[in-house]
Amino acid sequence: MSDGSEPSRLAEKVREGELRLHELEDHTDSETAAAARRQLLEAETDAELETIGDFALDAEQATDANVENMVGAAQIPMGVVGPVQVAGGAADGEYYLPLATTEGALVASVNRGCSVIAGAGGADARVTKSGMTRAPVFRVGGIAEAEAVVSWVGENTERLREAAESTTSHGELLDVDTYVVGDSVFLRFVYDTKDAMGMNMATIATREAAQVVEDETAASLVALSGNLCSDKKPAAINAVEGRGRSVTADVKIPRETVEERLHTTPEAIEEANTRKNLVGSAKAGSLGFNAHAANVVAAAFLATGQDAAQVVEGSNAITTVEARDGVSASDASGGSSDESDGGLYASVSLASLEVGTVGGGTKLPTQSEALDVLGLRGGGDPAGSNADALAEIIAVGALAGELSLLAALASRHLSSAHEDLGR
Known part of the structure; x- marks a missing residue:
């Protein structure tokens, strides 16, 4: 220096x-x-x-x-929630989840939800779909040429796969979906990017494949991203088809736990979810049918070095709640139901959670340490398993946040909780 x-x-x-x-x-x-x-x-x-x-x-x-014209660094308070038991396809065990936020009461609320989930024997979580997308747009002379391009792509997917995968030692091209609007042809490339979030990987690979399309058809590339990807913007295609990881977490909570720990009833939480998250969101034309899943997604993203702007896609989540008969403590942890007074089933499904454990901001020191707390820094074995596990743990964190907020609303304790914490 x-x-x-x-x-x-x-x-x-x-x-x-x-x-x-x-x-x-x-x-x-x-x-x-x-x-x-x-x-x-x-x-x-x-x-x-x-x-x-x-x-x-x-x-x-x-x-x-990570940055240009650097002047220093912004510091965001980081808290932790847990431990909570996660039984996932990749995550298996007790985890603490670091959350970086400036919103007072958020960590306390999510931690309450984690405690309730832990008391019910933990939550299940699964990544049900995985694929990072990039969708270039091409210009053609008209619908006849568009149809010809679509046909060529369908017959030559293997050639496109070879071109795309020549740019990466890890990524795999899974599919190419075609869309036509007038004289515009969109090709939505879908990649398995393993433990990387993979946006840059997908972009570079798609550029190579797009060159093949231009060389072999009448299509002319207009933009490497045609917004059908769709990155960092509210988009129904991501809510329906997914982007990054599609992941669901769910839990069964005995009635006595709901009443003692959440100070309300399964029926009240179900009604709050139906009228707020489902009916209210539908009336608003929302793409997210949840209470505040983005809160946990954003805080986890900041803590672990994810692309913070992709919280937009992370808000594509649906929360379901059902008051059920015969949910006991043994049933909540995987046993059979008995003659108990019933309980609560709750789930959150995040359609497009874009996470990675290698590359980008995950290399920064505080973010690397946060990933160490989770035991998920770097590449997993098999490849992709660390990013899958991170997605599953974040989903359980989001579920904890949903349970806590819905219970606070159902018991009319939301404002008093903020007052008690001085927020």
Whole structure:
């Protein structure tokens, strides 16, 4: 690192127009460049950036992979919920889930839900579908040419797979779905990206496959992303077809546990879910039929280094609740039902949860440590199992959040809980 005068000298060069903000790393190390930008901003805005400049991450690593024009780092409080037992296809055991958030009462609420799930013997969770998508749009002369392109794609999927997979040692092309709108042809490529979230992997692979389509048909590529993917935007296609991981978590809770721990009844929670999450969401034209699943998704994403903007797709979730007869503690943990007074079945299904345990923000130090808490840093064995497990644990966390909020609403304790915590 350069001496203390170096940031001031570089800041002055930017101020005088000799250098641009993004050129500083060409003349010094990343940490000094960040310090020079802070000095420039302090002089230009009268802000004090001492705390922003006090960070633990490696500036070189961050500027190489995660951010441009770095000035420092934003700190978000991180809490933890659990432990909660998860019986998943990939996750199996007791887990603590780190959550990074600025919303007071969120961690407390989710932790209450986790405690109730733990008291019921844990939750089941499964990834039911997996596939990262990229959907380029092509221009054709008209519907006749569009039909010809669609036919060619259907007959040559193996050629497209070979081209796409030539760009990656891990990703696999699963399918290519075709859509036609007038003289536009959309090809929605679906990939198994293993333990990576895989957006960059899918984009690079699709670029190679799109070149083959252009070479062999009358189609002309207009945009590598035609928004039928659809990334970081509310989209029914993701709610229906899924993107990333489609994952469901569910639990059966005995009536006595609902009454003692959630201070309400299974019937009251069911009615709150039906009228709020189902009827209310339908009337609003919502793509998400849940109470606040995005709260847990966002906090888990920030804690574990996921792409925070993809919480948009993470809100594509449906919560179901049913008051059932004969749900006892033994039934909740996998046994058979008995003559008890019944209980509660609850599930949350997230259609498009985009997560990874390698690449991107997962390499940053605090995010890597959060993944270590889960035991899921890096690639899994078999490949993809760590990302599957992360999806399942987040789904159980979302389920815990749904249970806690619905119970607070059903018992009319929501506002008092916030008041008690001073939020």
